[in-house]
Amino acid sequence: GNSVTQMEGxxxxxxxxxxxxxxxxxxTGYPSLFWYVQYPGEGLQLLLKATKADDxxxxxxxxxxxxxxxxxxxxxKGSVQVSDSAVYFCALDNYGQNFVFGPGTRLSVLP
Amino acid sequence: xxxxxxxxRYKVAKRGQDVALRCDPISGxxxxxxxxxxxxxxxxxxxxxxxxxxxxxxxxxxxxxxxxRPEGSVSTLKIQRTQQEDSAVYLCASSxxxxxxxxRFSEQFFGPGTRLTVL
Numbered sequence: 001g002n003s004v005t006q007m008e009g010x011x012x013x014x015x016x017x018x019x020x021x022x023x024x025x026x027x028t029g030y031p032s033l034f035w036y037v038q039y040p041g042e043g044l045q046l047l048l049k050a051t052k053a054d055d056x057x058x059x060x061x062x063x064x065x066x067x068x069x070x071x072x073x074x075x076x077k078g079s080v081q082v083s084d085s086a087v088y089f090c091a092l093d094n095y096g097q098n099f100v101f102g103p104g105t106r107l108s109v110l111p
Numbered sequence: 112x113x114x115x116x117x118x119x120r121y122k123v124a125k126r127g128q129d130v131a132l133r134c135d136p137i138s139g140x141x142x143x144x145x146x147x148x149x150x151x152x153x154x155x156x157x158x159x160x161x162x163x164x165x166x167x168x169x170x171x172x173x174x175x176x177x178x179x180r181p182e183g184s185v186s187t188l189k190i191q192r193t194q195q196e197d198s199a200v201y202l203c204a205s206s207x208x209x210x211x212x213x214x215r216f217s218e219q220f221f222g223p224g225t226r227l228t229v230l
Contacts, residue, residue: 036221046220101154
């Protein structure tokens with residue numbers, strides 16, 4: 001079956017630090033990959049996505065590259081801000097199958 | 112508004128009560144999904160509709176859970192005889208995609224969720 005594994009949190013960084021949140025997946029075929037973000041008190045929002053191997057998704061300074069050879073979709077940002085504090089979910093969407101989320105990684109950015 | 116809306120935002124129920132949670136998807140979105148998100152966990156799939164047809168209900172945890180979308184737009188998730196383990200945030204999402212995972216239309220748009228607390 002399909003599954004998503006994320007690095008455990010919480011992750012605590014100082015403002016302007018470099019961020020990496022690891023995500024690996026198990027799936028048959030060619031799933032689409034997503035990062036969703038959940039800010040405190042708000043619903044899930046799509047942050048970025050990639051629909052095929054070697055695609056790079058990017059938004060708000062965040063990037064993730066779909067690596068089929070390592071079945072990974074790691075989230076990166078060069079310089080985090082306090083406003084990036086949230087829970088980040090890696091997810092996959094496989095043709096005709098259910099959307100599968102990782103457990104989430106809580107990020108806290110300190111000023 | 113243009114987004115997915117859910118009501119109520121918060122619901123407190125006594126154990127044994129029935130509850131009904133409503134989802135208004137984005138107009139024109141064919142697919143509608145319900146998820147359960149326990150505290151500190153990722154959302155877990157409950158059920159999926161394509162228009163009014165419930166194509167997958169494999170994630171519903173028991174026969175106390177029932178979902179419907181009779182006219183292919185608004186959906187209701189009903190939980191009968193609620194138990195404490197039903198306490199969670201229930202998320203609704205909609206998508207333009209006819210089939211989950213279908214390429215560029217597969218993005219799901221989420222509502223704010225309904226936080227259910229069963230005492």
